[in-house]
Amino acid sequence: MPILFAPLNVELQVTKINVPDDTKHHLANLGVLVGAILVVIADLHGNLIIKVKDGRLAINKDVAMKILVA
Amino acid sequence: MKKFALAGNPNCGKTTLFNALTGATAHVGNWPGVTIDKREGIYKKLEEPVEIVDLPGIYSLSPYTPEEIISRNYILDEKPDCVINIVDGTNLERNLYLTTQLLEINIPVVIAVNMIDIVAKKGDAILVAEIEKKFNVPVVEISALREKGIHVLMQKALEASLQTRDAISVLEDSKLAPLINKISALLLERGLNNPLFHAIRFIEQDDFELKKHHDLIETADEIKETIPVDGFGDDYEGLIASLRYKYVAQNFSRAIVRKIQNTTVTKSDKADRVLTHRLWGIPIFLFIMLLIFHLTFGSDLLLLNSIFGLQINGDFWTMLFQVEAGSGIPSPGVFLQSWVIYLLEDLLIPFVASWINIAWIQSLVADGILAGLAAIFSFFPQIMMLFLFLSILEDSGYMARIAFIMDRTFRRFGLSGKAFLPMMMCFGCGVPGAMATRTLETEKERRLTLMVSPFFSCGAKLPIWLAFGSLILGGQHGTFVVFSMYLLGIGVAIIAAILLKKAAFKNEASPFIMEFPSYHTPKFSNLMKYLWDKLKHFLFRAATVIAASIIVIWFLSNFSWAFWTGMVTIENSMLASIGRFIQPIFIPLGFGIGSDGWRFVVGIFSGLIAKENVVATLEQLAGSGGIATLIGSMDLASAYSFMAFNLLTIPCMAMVGAVIGELSKKRYVFETIGFWLAASYVVSLVIYWSIRFWWIGVSLLATLLIIVIISAVIHRPRQARV
Numbered sequence: 001m002p003i004l005f006a007p008l009n010v011e012l013q014v015t016k017i018n019v020p021d022d023t024k025h026h027l028a029n030l031g032v033l034v035g036a037i038l039v040v041i042a043d044l045h046g047n048l049i050i051k052v053k054d055g056r057l058a059i060n061k062d063v064a065m066k067i068l069v070a
Numbered sequence: 071m072k073k074f075a076l077a078g079n080p081n082c083g084k085t086t087l088f089n090a091l092t093g094a095t096a097h098v099g100n101w102p103g104v105t106i107d108k109r110e111g112i113y114k115k116l117e118e119p120v121e122i123v124d125l126p127g128i129y130s131l132s133p134y135t136p137e138e139i140i141s142r143n144y145i146l147d148e149k150p151d152c153v154i155n156i157v158d159g160t161n162l163e164r165n166l167y168l169t170t171q172l173l174e175i176n177i178p179v180v181i182a183v184n185m186i187d188i189v190a191k192k193g194d195a196i197l198v199a200e201i202e203k204k205f206n207v208p209v210v211e212i213s214a215l216r217e218k219g220i221h222v223l224m225q226k227a228l229e230a231s232l233q234t235r236d237a238i239s240v241l242e243d244s245k246l247a248p249l250i251n252k253i254s255a256l257l258l259e260r261g262l263n264n265p266l267f268h269a270i271r272f273i274e275q276d277d278f279e280l281k282k283h284h285d286l287i288e289t290a291d292e293i294k295e296t297i298p299v300d301g302f303g304d305d306y307e308g309l310i311a312s313l314r315y316k317y318v319a320q321n322f323s324r325a326i327v328r329k330i331q332n333t334t335v336t337k338s339d340k341a342d343r344v345l346t347h348r349l350w351g352i353p354i355f356l357f358i359m360l361l362i363f364h365l366t367f368g369s370d371l372l373l374l375n376s377i378f379g380l381q382i383n384g385d386f387w388t389m390l391f392q393v394e395a396g397s398g399i400p401s402p403g404v405f406l407q408s409w410v411i412y413l414l415e416d417l418l419i420p421f422v423a424s425w426i427n428i429a430w431i432q433s434l435v436a437d438g439i440l441a442g443l444a445a446i447f448s449f450f451p452q453i454m455m456l457f458l459f460l461s462i463l464e465d466s467g468y469m470a471r472i473a474f475i476m477d478r479t480f481r482r483f484g485l486s487g488k489a490f491l492p493m494m495m496c497f498g499c500g501v502p503g504a505m506a507t508r509t510l511e512t513e514k515e516r517r518l519t520l521m522v523s524p525f526f527s528c529g530a531k532l533p534i535w536l537a538f539g540s541l542i543l544g545g546q547h548g549t550f551v552v553f554s555m556y557l558l559g560i561g562v563a564i565i566a567a568i569l570l571k572k573a574a575f576k577n578e579a580s581p582f583i584m585e586f587p588s589y590h591t592p593k594f595s596n597l598m599k600y601l602w603d604k605l606k607h608f609l610f611r612a613a614t615v616i617a618a619s620i621i622v623i624w625f626l627s628n629f630s631w632a633f634w635t636g637m638v639t640i641e642n643s644m645l646a647s648i649g650r651f652i653q654p655i656f657i658p659l660g661f662g663i664g665s666d667g668w669r670f671v672v673g674i675f676s677g678l679i680a681k682e683n684v685v686a687t688l689e690q691l692a693g694s695g696g697i698a699t700l701i702g703s704m705d706l707a708s709a710y711s712f713m714a715f716n717l718l719t720i721p722c723m724a725m726v727g728a729v730i731g732e733l734s735k736k737r738y739v740f741e742t743i744g745f746w747l748a749a750s751y752v753v754s755l756v757i758y759w760s761i762r763f764w765w766i767g768v769s770l771l772a773t774l775l776i777i778v779i780i781s782a783v784i785h786r787p788r789q790a791r792v
Contacts, residue, residue, distance in 0.1 A: 023583070028308060044474075044475065044478075049474075054163065056342075057584070060478075
């Protein structure tokens with residue numbers, strides 16, 4: 001499912017990222033890539049704050065729609 | 071001299087370390103991407119002085135962003151004697167990702183684990199020896215902020231720089247090893263420096279490398295067929311990134327000894343629950359902004375007088391606060407301003423004037439230079455207060471959150487929330503604001519932000535609002551006048567952004583992806599250093615550009631075209647005839663009407679050099695009655711029209727220069743300047759006639775409303791895109 005619909009404070013594993021190459025690259029640099037473990041810690045009208053390793057990453061709804069997790 | 075380069079992720083403390091090493095006062099922000107160009111300085115405490123180069127923050131060495139290209143080219147081409155790789159100890163795994171790439175270059179590397187004080191505070195520890203063993207490079211724990219461990223770091227870097235280091239790759243034990251070895255051997259045969267680095271870039275399908283070695287593509291494809299595929303398909307870049315992360319996670323998860331599991335909620339997270347709350351986030355932000363404005367410009371602190379009737383009376387207290395009896399306690403900004411005005415205008419200028427006997431020198435020094443400079447200096451305290459608050463917001467990490475909560479709103483104007491930082495900086499000064507647009511991803515977003523950026527009233531424009539605020543509307547509504555100008559700027563920026571998005575740019579904002587730094591309390595000495603830097607900048611401007619233009623204006627306004635015949639009254643001066651010649655253009659805007667019109671016209675033109683000039687020039691041109699009579703005799707409509715024109719028109723030379731620097735094509739420069747002229751003229755026109763004849767304002771508002779309703783009906787809001 002898209003991470004947009006994922007429950008809060010649960011560990012999720014990234015299964016697929018459907019974004020253009022440059023965005024995908026940027027996300028990979030920040031630690032968001034297939035296989036990575038993410039936790040959604042806040043949801044502001046679809047814009048999410050996610051925990052990636054020890055960092056906090058803010059993404060907007062469009063991106064959250066395209067990161068698929070299980 | 072040896073050269074050491076500082077490389078690391080954005081916001082890992084590179085600039086703080088750079089400042090600590092070199093004694094520089096480069097601006098540090100708790101916001102990714104503050105360092106945009108490389109900076110150089112010298113560290114003097116080793117046996118020999120070494121040059122320190124601060125590279126922009128990067129997440130990787132792939133050439134995607136301008137920052138990555140600058141840093142990568144520097145390390146590859148300039149071959150520094152040592153690369154000091156700064157990693158944020160509070161987010162070790164993510165930061166070591168870049169390290170794995172740096173190690174692939176044949177260059178000495180020293181790893182500095184920064185923010186060790188914060189790690190220790192959490193009760194955690196980092197096993198430095200583990201990292202040293204695996205990567206075979208020196209690792210030093212430091213705290214750049216507390217200036218701990220930095221000398222040891224430099225000694226290690228000096229030692230490392232005396233030796234060579236062979237590149238290693240964490241991919242050497244992966245399934246890609248045969249491919250990497252083959253390509254890197256082939257590149258070595260071609261006599262290429264750093265074959266390992268280039269080989270891995272080549273396998274990542276880096277366009278530049280593929281073009282350069284296109285004949286190797288076949289060989290690579292043959293080997294690729296023998297490698298088992300997995301979830302990444304032919305996305306080798308993704309595969310390599312994931313292998314790097316896997317390596318780091320496997321090898322270094324033990325390097326961090328945690329007191330408590332990292333699943334627990336940090337203090338930053340708790341703060342975020344309030345500050346980025348889905349409902350309260352924006353109101354809290356607006357409240358903070360209002361408080362900042364109040365502390366800077368308010369004449370009745372916390373409304374103590376209005377609500378509780380707390381007044382200042384008695385000679386001692388009115389003298390101390392520099393207010394009239396019966397007023398409230400002034401805000402810190404107003405308090406400081408009153409003192410500066412008192413010292414300059416009531417003490418210094420009369421004192422200097424009394425010492426000079428020759429009429430024209432007295433006129434030049436006292437009425438020209440000193441009066442003009444005093445007009446500007448009196449606004450320094452408030453400009454500095456505003457800078458102080460803005461840098462606290464940025465340094466604490468709150469600014470990044472504001473960008474995030476504003477993103478949803480900004481998207482409607484075709485901008486990402488990231489455009490918010492450059493805009494906020496423009497409230498201080500447009501020059502760093504314009505430079506900060508580089509953190510935006512697409513050129514359209516950059517151009518759109520640059521076009522509206524002068525509308526965010528900068529510190530140098532503030533004197534105009536304050537001067538008018540104290541003289542129009544009976545002088546009783548200064549805060550309101552100032553605030554209304556800030557709101558007008560924001561309002562025009564919003565409308566302009568919507569129109570530009572619909573008519574010219576037709577763009578969608580780039581996705582918002584941004585790291586949140588942890589909140590921290592700004593360090594007092596850093597804030598003061600930053601303010602001192604700004605103050606020096608303003609003083610320098612006052613002493614050079616502004617003083618020079620004051621002298622030119624003094625000359626033009628005290629002499630006629632036959633200047634050898636001696637001084638004349640201002641009405642017969644050269645400046646008056648120039649002003650009167652241009653004046654007709656501004657008659658439709660109100661302030662160009664009448665015998666004083668030319669003075670305002672000249673004021674506007676002097677503002678093109680520096681906006682601080684506007685008030686100084688009006689002061690010089692005001693004639694016998696002074697600026698109070700000049701502005702006081704204006705009607706409200708002309709006054710607002712004049713202020714609006716100054717707010718929206720072509721900004722100062724420095725800002726125009728900065729904007730040109732950010733635009734890639736000449737055509738964009740002309741478009742931008744034309745846009746500023748058009749916007750200022752049209753808005754001032756509308757303001758003048760709307761205030762003059764209320765029914766014009768009302769009918770314009772009604773028309774606007776109808777247009778909005780019609781377009782809302784036609785363009786039904788789209789469903790969320792899936």
